[in-house]
Amino acid sequence: MFGKKIRTPEEIVNKCHAALERLRVDRSSTKDEESCTKYFGEMRSALLGEGPNATEAAVQTLVKEANKVGLIGQIVSHLPYLPFETRKDAAAVFNCIVRTPVNGHDIVAEELSENPQILQAIACGYENPDVALTFGAMLRDMCRHETLVRKILHSECFWKMFDYMQLQTFEIASDASATFREALTRHKDIASEFLSANYDQFIKKYTELLEKGNYVTRRQSLKLLGEILLDSANVNVMLKYVGEVENLCLMMNLLRDESKSIQFEAFHIFKVFVANPNKPASVGMILSKNKAKLITYLEEFQTDREDEAFQQERGMLLKLLSELEEPE
Template sequence: MSFSFFKPSRPKTPVEVAKAIKDTLAALDTKTVVEVKALEKALEEVEKNFATMRCMLSGDGENEPNADQVTQLAQEICKEDVISLLVHKLPILGWETRKDLVHCWSILLKQKVGSAYCCLQYIENHLELLDFLVVCYDSKEIALNCGNMLRDCIKFPSLAKYILESASFELFFKFVELPTFDVASDAFSTFKDLLTKHDTMVSEYLTAHYDEFFNLYENLLTSDNYVTRRQSLKLLSDFLLEPPNSHIMKRYILEVRYLKVMMTLLKV
C-alpha cells in the first residue's frame, strides 16, 4: 500500500495577503457584478482572503498573532490603497465577509508604524471615506457594519472633528428616526459618540454652530417618536453638563423657545 503525503501550503506573507485582497476586491467590478456565477466566484475569493487577514491580525484561536506581521499587513494595506477598496466595496460583500471586515477594521486602526497610526493617517488623507460610511446608514443591509466602523473612527479626534463639521453630520438627525429600529438605534449610538467622546472639540463645534445645531436638535426633542424624544433629552443633558459646555448650557436654558420645549416634555 502506498501513501501520498502532501506538504501544507506555505502561509501567505503580509505583502501577499494585502495584494490578494486588493486584487479580489478590484475584481468586483461592474462586469463581474452583472454575471451571477462570476460574482459568486469573486465573492468566495474575497471571503477566503478576508478570513486569512482576520487570522493574521487576531490569531487562529490556538496561536497569538505575530506583532511584526500585523504591523506589516497594516502598512501594506495602506500602501496598496486597500483601505479605500474595503470601504467602497462594502455594499457588495457577503454577510460573513462584512463581519470579518468590521473585526479587522478595529485592529487595523490601532496599528502603529513607528510612532504613527498608518491606517488613521490614510483615512485622514481620504476623508471622503467617512462620508461614504455615514451615507451607508441609508442601506439597512450594511448600516450596522458601517456604524461599527464609524464608531472605531470616532475614537480618534481628527476623524470625529471631520464628521462633526461635515455636511454628512446633519444626516444623523434623519438616521436616528429611520423606521428600522436597530438601524435607528445604531445611528443614535454613533450620534451620541460624536457628541460625547471629545468634550473640548464638541464645545468648540457647538459654539461655532449653535443656532443650526439646536434648530435641528429641537426636531428630535419634539419628535412624534417617544423613544427618540427620551433618548435625545438624555443625550442633551449628557453633553450640556460637560464642563467645557457650561457656556452653551447657560445660553440654551435662557432661551424661552427651548424652555417651552423642556416644559412640554415634563408634562408628557
C-alpha cells in the same frame, strides 16, 4: 512537507486587493468572492492576534501594505456586495487597520481623515438597510480617534444623523442614535468645540428632533442633551442654552409629556434653568409668571419614584421656585 502554505502579510493584502478589483468589474465572480472571504479571514486573524502572522512586525507590515494599496477604500466601496459573514470579517479588518499605529504613527487614520469621500460613504451607509449596522459599527469605531471624530463632526454628513435617527427601521434608527452619542461624548473637548462653533444649527435640529421625533428617539435624545449640558466641558453651551426662552418653554412642555420617562429627562434640564443664578430677565419672567403652576405640578411630580437623589433635587427645585420674585 506538504503543509498549508503560509502567506506573507504583503501577499494576503495584495491578493485580497486584486480579488476586490476583479469583483469590481464582475460582481458575479464566485471564485473572487470566495477568495475575498479567505483573505479577509486571514487578515482578521492576524490583526486580532491569531495565527502565524500575528506578530507585531507582521501586523505592522500588513497595515502598511493595506494603506499602500488603498484597501480601506476598497472595503468601503465593496462592503454592500460581499456575503454577510465576509462583511463581518471585512469590517473587523477595517477597524483594526484604522486603529493600529505603525512606528507610533496612525498612518491609516491620518490618510482616512484626508479622504472625505470615504468618510461620507461610511456615514451615508445608514441609507442602505443591508449594511447600515455594519457601517454604523465602523463609524463608532472611528470616533475613538480624535482626528477622525473631528472630521466626522465637521462634515456635512454628520447633519444627516438627525434624519437617520428617525428612520422607520427601529434597529437602524437606534444604531444611528448610538453613533450620534459616541461622536458627541467620546472626545469631549472636540465635541465642545464643534457645539460652540455650530450652536444655532445644532440646537435648531435638536429641537425639531425633540418636538417631532418618535418616542424612543425623543427619550434618547433628551437624555443625551441633559448629559451634554451638564458636562463641565460644555459649560458655555449650557449657559447659552438655559439663557434662551424658547428652550425653557420646550422643557416646560416636555415636563408635562404623557411619558414619564420623557418627563424625567426633561426635569434634569429644566432644573438648570431654575438653578441658574444669572438668568436673563426674559427667562426669569417666564418662571415667575408660571411659578404657582410649576410648584403645584412639581409637588406631585413622580413622588413614587424610588430615587433619593431625584427626590432631593425635586425638593431643591421647589425651594428655588418658591423664592422667585412674584410677577408684577
